[in-house]
Amino acid sequence: NNLLDECKKCHFDSENNKNKVDNKWTKISFGNYENEHIAIIKNITIDSTYQVKINLINKKNRKKESEVLSFIPASISEFIVDDEIPPIISRIMVNQIDSSSVEIKFETDKFSDSIVEYGKTKDYGESLHFNTYNKRHIIRLSKLDSKKVYHFTITVSDPFGNRTISEDYTFDTGKAFNRDQKSGKQKEDDAELDFKSIKIFRFKLKEERLKEESLKTAVKKAAISDIVAVYFIGTTEVASVVEYMKKENESASEEEKHGNNGLKSKREAEISTCLEKCHKEDSRSHIVGISIRRNMDVPNEIPLAEGKIITCITCHMPHGSKLRYLARVDFDKLCVLCHTDR
DSSP, X not given: OOGGGGGGGTBOOOTTTGGXXXXXXXXXXXXXXXXXXXXXXXXOOTTSEEEEEEEXXXXXXXXXXXXXXXXXXXXXXXXXXXXXXXXXXXXXXXXXXXSSOEEEEEEEXXXXXXXXXXXXXXXXXXXXXXXXXXXXXXXXXXXXXXXXXXXXXXXXXXXXXXXXXXXXXXXXXXXOEEHHHHTOSOOOOOSOOOEEEEEEEEEEOOGGGTTOXXXXXXXXXXXXXXXXXXXXXXXXXXXXXXXXXXXXXXXXXXXXHHOGGGBOOHHIIIIIIIIIIIOXXXXXXXXXXXXXXXXXXXXXXXXXXXXXXXXXXXXXXXXXXXXXXXXXXXXXXXXXXXXXXX
16 A cells, blocks of 8 residues: 555644544444453553443343443553463364355453464465454454365463463365354343452563563563553353543643644554554564663664654655665664674
């Protein structure tokens, strides 16, 4: 795509649309029926006020909505601490197959997101990323070739990045079946539909890890620095929709709300847009979202976000470059501008 056609990913659309970003609910949907759910809210501003509301849906499509809850991330006193233990994957099962699609189910012992890699050989070649965190997982693959054997493997990660990769499995689109039909009609849910509890957490590492400067610890610190978790339990197994928004100060000027030049926040414009909207599956040669080392001097032509945070545009031009990968400087020379010890 022409980068000029993608301006709205980093810039506000127009004067008429500026105010539309305020007070707009963002949805996180969970289609799997579970008693407990956790919604990870990303890219939060630590001192801002947020609102969240939750809608439970049972198997009869009855709904129960929570009241609107307000919170300031900096004031959250309950934390989920990294146990440094990778999730355990269990009960991997091919649940349905037809000539062009498959449904795969599995479980994890802790809330995890998932990536499935699949293809006609163990090299796979295709992948799907599911970025909600669940314990019961349902993956649906479509547009498959008929009468072919496919290989797949599953990777799961908890919010701290503790990761597990499954072994290789196969399925055959020439052998159609449906386990749900064989098991008969599901029992209808007549239990009372309500919330048992709703809690909001932040994340932190073990105390002994906080002073470390290892690459692994830096990656984890970056991963949890701007996220909170909305954890809730229903009285029965439910699907759910979590909606949240940042509550803007209505008296603030447009510049205070939106920053300079109509740009979205540094985190959204210079990290989230790149990694989540355009380059989700691409490999990265450098960590983003972390501060430079205390003893490192960075030249003025290498831009950092407030707090000396490394973003994607630290090394890449946001609009265009004559160099490969939109590099600011040839990569043979770029790294040593900051890493002078190499």
